[in-house]
Amino acid sequence: MSLDKPYSDIPDTVVFDADMARLGYHLNQFCMSLMKAPNRDRFRADERAYLDEWPMSEDQKLAVLARDYNRMLSLGGNIYFLAKIFATDGKSFQYAAASMTGMSQEAYAEMMIKGGRSPDGYRTKKERE
Amino acid sequence: MARLTAGIACSHVPAVGAAWDNKKTAEPYWQPLFAGFEPSKRWMAENRPDVVFLVYNDHATAFSLDMIPTFAIGCAESFNPADEGWGARPVPVVQGHPELAAHIAQSVIQDDFDLTIVNKMDVDHGLTVPLSLMFGDVAEWPCKVIPFAVNVVQYPVPSGRRCYNLGKAIRKAIDSFDQDLNVQVWGTGGMSHQLQGPRAGLINKEFDAAFLDGMTKDPEALARIPHIDYLREAGSEGIELVMWLIMRGAMDAEIRETYRFYHVPASNTAIGHLILENNRSPK
Numbered sequence: 350m351s352l353d354k355p356y357s358d359i360p361d362t363v364v365f366d367a368d369m370a371r372l373g374y375h376l377n378q379f380c381m382s383l384m385k386a387p388n389r390d391r392f393r394a395d396e397r398a399y400l401d402e403w404p405m406s407e408d409q410k411l412a413v414l415a416r417d418y419n420r421m422l423s424l425g426g427n428i429y430f431l432a433k434i435f436a437t438d439g440k441s442f443q444y445a446a447a448s449m450t451g452m453s454q455e456a457y458a459e460m461m462i463k464g465g466r467s468p469d470g471y472r473t474k475k476e477r478e
Numbered sequence: 479m480a481r482l483t484a485g486i487a488c489s490h491v492p493a494v495g496a497a498w499d500n501k502k503t504a505e506p507y508w509q510p511l512f513a514g515f516e517p518s519k520r521w522m523a524e525n526r527p528d529v530v531f532l533v534y535n536d537h538a539t540a541f542s543l544d545m546i547p548t549f550a551i552g553c554a555e556s557f558n559p560a561d562e563g564w565g566a567r568p569v570p571v572v573q574g575h576p577e578l579a580a581h582i583a584q585s586v587i588q589d590d591f592d593l594t595i596v597n598k599m600d601v602d603h604g605l606t607v608p609l610s611l612m613f614g615d616v617a618e619w620p621c622k623v624i625p626f627a628v629n630v631v632q633y634p635v636p637s638g639r640r641c642y643n644l645g646k647a648i649r650k651a652i653d654s655f656d657q658d659l660n661v662q663v664w665g666t667g668g669m670s671h672q673l674q675g676p677r678a679g680l681i682n683k684e685f686d687a688a689f690l691d692g693m694t695k696d697p698e699a700l701a702r703i704p705h706i707d708y709l710r711e712a713g714s715e716g717i718e719l720v721m722w723l724i725m726r727g728a729m730d731a732e733i734r735e736t737y738r739f740y741h742v743p744a745s746n747t748a749i750g751h752l753i754l755e756n757n758r759s760p761k
Contacts, residue, residue: 355706356633356705356706356709356710359677359709359710359714360677361675361676361677362672362674362675362677362709362714363674363675364633364709364714365631365632365633366632366633366634367632367633370543370632374543377538377542377543378542378543378544380538381538381542381543383563384539384561384562384563389563418674419675419676422674422675427538427631427632428673428674428715429537429538429631430538430542430543432537432538432563433538433563436562436563436564437563441493441745442492442493442673442745442746443493443745443746445673446673446674446678446679446746447678449674449675449676449678450676450677450678450679451676457678457679460679461679461681461742461743461745461746462743464681464683464742464743465670465679465680465681465742465743465748466672466677466678466679466680466681467680467681467682468680468682468685468710468711468713471677471680472710472711473710
């Protein structure tokens, strides 16, 4: 019997549950390694070579190289771990969040100043259609 | 005996720490937020605790995916501010209260809440940003702090009901500690926010307002909110609000709301803040 996952009905959202954590274990642990400055330097010097030290899937590596955060999320990345990548790039949380919405950072920041994204239309996949 | 006098709810956003550390608090974007904590700092100057039991979550800092404790109590003498990837925040080292922490661990585990004991741990913005907001720029934090980390990173996180009941067990432990200490419990994180995916930027002011009301008037009802409602209504990271229920569970059933502040946005997040006092505490 499989577990009930009522949150799979929430649109545009990956819930980082035990299954996703299993899928993304090495991706996320690679991210953790970027907490140390010498590792950040080695990653910056040759990203592909650094990624090849980790038993990640090719899709995960390509998503990191492309800085495709939505793809990383779908492959088991967790946002607090992925934050180590954009911190290494010198980018803010707001930059990363904007990139995942497809908005420019300016447009996203403006939306937040105006009170953020309303939950209306975003509660269920049906509501989103 | 130790006595629990007040509970504080306070969001914790890394950008707030960065704004603080880079002296940007007077900039138009940040000024309203920091102004909202000025009354709190004045209140705190008159109601200084000996110990803060500080409920927060680690953001992939001290705990990677190697170990994910649901509830972890910091029993060390001190805790260093963590380097989260851009250097440690320039704030004082956090001094613990190992004796009270051990007492709470002993009492709460015997009350069926299986805590993880942590004797070595760095603390990230989840813990230090609320300290900065409540105490301001200080050479030393003016009280001891017991860090209490809750897993809200990997789903499922503990339920609101379990957090609320855990708060009651923590209260029982504080009440039975035989040193004369003024203790506060802080619940941090929240309010509505989503940091990931195309739905990022979600803010639900109605949900947040009802949650703030419920903290004072009907915490039992808040404790019945299921996970799915947080995710749906308050965003995937809004589920941090379960940590506020640990604080509320520790407080008296009847409390008075001394102060409330709400502000949107801090980067991607709705900032919520409450000062709650137990009625029997002297006014």
